Amino acid sequence: MATEVLKLTAQIVISHASMTELTPKELVEEIKEVFNLLTSLEEGVVAPVVAAPEKAKEEVVRKPSVPLDEIVKDKYVVCLECGKKMRTLKAHLRKAHHLAPADYFKRYSLDPKKYPLVCKEYSEQRRKLAKEKGLGERGFRRKATT
Numbered sequence: 001m002a003t004e005v006l007k008l009t010a011q012i013v014i015s016h017a018s019m020t021e022l023t024p025k026e027l028v029e030e031i032k033e034v035f036n037l038l039t040s041l042e043e044g045v046v047a048p049v050v051a052a053p054e055k056a057k058e059e060v061v062r063k064p065s066v067p068l069d070e071i072v073k074d075k076y077v078v079c080l081e082c083g084k085k086m087r088t089l090k091a092h093l094r095k096a097h098h099l100a101p102a103d104y105f106k107r108y109s110l111d112p113k114k115y116p117l118v119c120k121e122y123s124e125q126r127r128k129l130a131k132e133k134g135l136g137e138r139g140f141r142r143k144a145t146t
């Protein structure tokens, strides 16, 4: 069995070496590589080295079921856990999925700045309200002091 692999290895390396110039070191490396590859193929072993980290990563970060440019809209935001559309997800995530916003962002590897948990209209409203409130208070104080 091993001699068969050796013969095959020699044939492959010789045919490669006849096409390209290989340094002695490269030749040795190539013999090793081809031999290992043929042996693992013969044993039915598929090299798991490349696939493993990719798989591990997938378990941590879930792939969103909705395209990311669809999840933050003017009138609603989409929950990636269940696909529901609502004005704000904060309370929903906690109640329905027992998720803190930070865990939610982490799970889907979302950028909180890019994909907020509130729809654009809602955050705009809040911003305006805060601004008006701030201006009002400042105006009041100015009036009061003068």
Ligand SMILES: [Zn+2]
Residues within 6 Å of the ligand: 079, 080, 081, 082, 083, 084, 092, 093, 096, 097
């Ligand atoms: Zn949900």
